[in-house]
Amino acid sequence: MVESKKNAVYSILVLLPSVILLLIFVYGFIGNSFYVSLTDWGTGAALRENPVKNFVGLKNYRELFTGAINARFRQDLINAVFYSLFLVVGTLTVGLFLAILLDKGPKGEHVLRTIFLFPMALSFIVTGTIWRWVFSPKGGVNLIPTWFGMERGKFLWLSSREQVLLFNWQNILQIIALILFVIFALVLYSGWKNKKRTQITWGAVLSGVMLFYALVLHNILPPILPYEESHGFSLATIGIIIAAVWQYSGYTMALYLAGLRGLPVAMYESAKMDGAGDLTYYFKIAIPNMWPITLSAIIIISHISLKLFALIFSMAGADNASTGHPSVLMYLVTFRANNFAIGAAISVILFLMAALFIIPYLIQSYRARR
């Protein structure tokens, strides 16, 4: 008993410095950013020695989501969603494909593994500079058709202003509600299938609320913007997405390869005995068994997708709105326009987005441990 108490004191003493530093430099500054985002720091003399900061509540957030001159923030937010989505889907698919190929143990597997993993060792600035050349309008990939005697490609990979999947920002809440409805309906379905009562209740209530909002409430409530504003998927982001997928597929490949190698050989052999082909084995047995790996890959990649700043900055430049990302906008608003409060509000929103990805993971791993 005495021994364990002594141990406890020691462990607290050892941990204390890092805990204190974390409290100040991570949580303290997150708190400070949040506080700044609730002020009007930035109008007028922002860089004074003792700047005037008046508390304005959630005004900055309201401005960002509904203010007339913050349309770029809203487009950047949409871009961020698409960046995350395509980056996760792209890296998982390509990484899995490469992992399966390597799992078959081809000649020179070691060399190939290193080659595929290598891009991850480069910084975003380096890959960004290379890919900017690849996607330049009068060179790089646009020249490929000329090899076959066709005309040079005309697509502006990084500066196209075209958008597809257009929607009106006034309907954003309705769209979110419909997406949530689908998710909760799936929860309801799986609860019904597994006969779990609490899951059924929650699924039914939440999907009902979402459907009610989307179909009834949304049409009654006043619109969030006084005018129509269209946003969509910017085609210029494709170039950035390709570069990012190229850089991080090797990483997901390594994760999946470790997963495949970690599966018991008996599983493969018994599947073979039962007459399963390679396709059946990988898709019906291996992938479902690697779910924990897929989940952690999704979480890591979606965090990387929030840190695309350097890649976008070096490939397309900070001012190029069609490839914009909230992190780039945060830099512009804070360090170029001296609007510290709005910049802080954008960073808090980015922080919440990151939390959105990590909290379900934390909850799950906590439950698993119990």
Place this chain on the structure above:
Amino acid sequence: MKKGLTLMLTLLLLLPMVTVWAGGQQEGGEAATEESASADVPQVKLDYGNASGELEIFSWWAGDEAPALNALIDLYNDKNPQVEVINATVTGGSGVNAKAVLKTRMLGGDPPDSFQVHAGQELIGTWVAAERMLDLTPLFESEGWMDVFPQDLINLIGTENGIWSVPVNVHRSNVMWYVPDNLDKWGVDVPESWDEFFEVAEELESQGVTPLSLATNWTVNHLWESVALGVLGADKYDALWNGELSWTSAEAVEVWATLDKILDYTNDDFSSLSWQQATDLVVGGDAAFNIMGDWAAGYMSTTLNLEPGSGYGWAASPGTEGSFMFLADSFGFPKGVKNPAATLAWLKNCGSKEGQDTFNPLKGSISSRTDSDLSKYNDYSKSAAKDFADNRIVGSLAHGVTANEGFMNDFATVMEMFLKNRNPEQAANAAQAIAIQNGIVSK
């Protein structure tokens, strides 16, 4: 036990947030009282003793522009051998990176002894408004600069409370570049108004030539200011910036509508090009004209080895003959510098005739003084210097003279919106909104 620990940890996590919150609020209170107290402006003193020790000069003049800065530093060292100059450059065109570094240094209480800044609102709206600069009026008076710098220029780099920086050079923004031989070949003349330009542009397009080459985002803002000056004229252009002309007025909308028409005659891939590549299009004969500041003259003379006048030609951008839209790099005197004597000597060096005539021929700009020795400059610079002496001088938006950094940044966003939907009315409304938000127009 476990629950207690979790609770304690949570409380510990919340504690710094609360203290920071409270601290922040207190800060606000103090500042508010201080603001009313500091009405008088601290001025530069003319006697700090002998210059010695170290002098840190902060700028973004690396690469092509480094030789000019080094020549200026050498001249300073000749006059002040006791001082060791630390040349702190942060690369990045137009100071995009340097400005952010400077802000963190100033906020951290570690100002460089003097820093490069675009003269005008970029300095005034950020650093003068923040009360971090000294008024240089006594220096201007004692050095006799009041008479050698044009009055229009002094008005634009000062406020009613003082003069805030010493300009070391002057660049012209509203210049249209072309290759004379090519124009002869295509059988067109240099247009003197935008209406003439549209006629010429039709002719050029029929021959498969891009009428006007354009480059990345900021060059569109650069084009906008030339169009605005051409459409509005100097008086109304100035009126936009002092709040007398509304951004939603018919004339202001006309600027956007003209820009909209011009954009139809530009290269499609402009957002992916650098300004040098846009100049290359003109030099290579793919495009007829390009509107760019006169650093393009430096690029064409020095890098491309073209002869001013025969290799490349220039004219005021359409409709702006008789106006000189300027921008200038300048150095100011931050409060609380470590070595004020050396800083004062540096500013004297920057503003001196000798200093300016050493720096500018290398930089490709002209002296901001009206008494410079023109024999040291090339033909383009001589013509620019002549125009600077007798033209009406107005300030550039894209390069920080007429509007503060908040407006400049927001204007780039408005321009992006305009390039996407090409709606002049909407752009004018958005410009009015950001002008109000950034204090250019009162509500």
